[in-house]
Amino acid sequence: GQQVMQIPQYQHVQEGEDFTTYCNSSTTLSNIQWYKQRPGGHPVFLIQLVKSGEVKKQKRLTFQFGEAKKNSSLHITATQTTDVGTYFCAGPEAGANNLFFGTGTRLTVIP
C-alpha cells in the first residue's frame, strides 16, 4: 500500500533561521497537498501542487513538487514564531481514490 513519509519528524530552529520539510511517497502521486496544524488546533489546507516540477510560493513559504511526482518539499525562509506547528503533506496515489497523509513534521521556533 501507499506510504507517505516526512522528514524530519521534529525540527527546532532559532527564529530567523530557515526550515525545510521533505515528503516522500512510495508511489507516484496525482497531486500533493500541504496542511498546517497549529498546536491544539486542526489541520488547515495550505496549498496544492499538481504538475511535475511545480513550484509555488506563499510569502515566506516555498512548495515544490518533484519531477517524478513522488516527493515534495516545503521551505520556510526566516522562520517566525507564528510558523510553529505540524506540517503535513498529503497526496493520492495515481489511480487511487483516497488521500494519504504524511507522518508530519513538527516545527518549533525558538524566539
Next chain:
Amino acid sequence: SQTIHQWPATLVQPVGSPLSLECTVEGTSNPNLYWYRQAAGRGLQLLFYSVGIGQISSEVPQNLSASRPQDRQFILSSKKLLLSDSGFYLCAWSEGLKETQYFGPGTRLLVL
C-alpha cells in the same frame, strides 16, 4: 461558504462507557466525510470515510463504528470505550476523495 462543526470539544469518559461524537457540515451537498484520530504529538490515522448516506468504509479494525444517517451528518460511536481510545478526533469533508480536505475543530477524548 462551507462550515464544519464538531461536538463536544472535549470529553472525559470512563472505561466501558459508550461514545457518540457528531460532525455536521453546512453549505455543501453530498460531501465525502472522514473521521481521523490523532494521538498526542502523532500523525493522522484515518478511521472511517463515507461517500454517501449509509455508506461507510472502515480503514482499520477497532472498537469504534461510524454512521451517516443524513447527507451532512457523520457520527462516530463506541459501545464500550477502551483506554486506548483516548485521542484527538477530527472530522473532515471534501468534494472528491482525492481533493482538499477541510477539518473540523476536533474533539479531545480522554478515557479514564
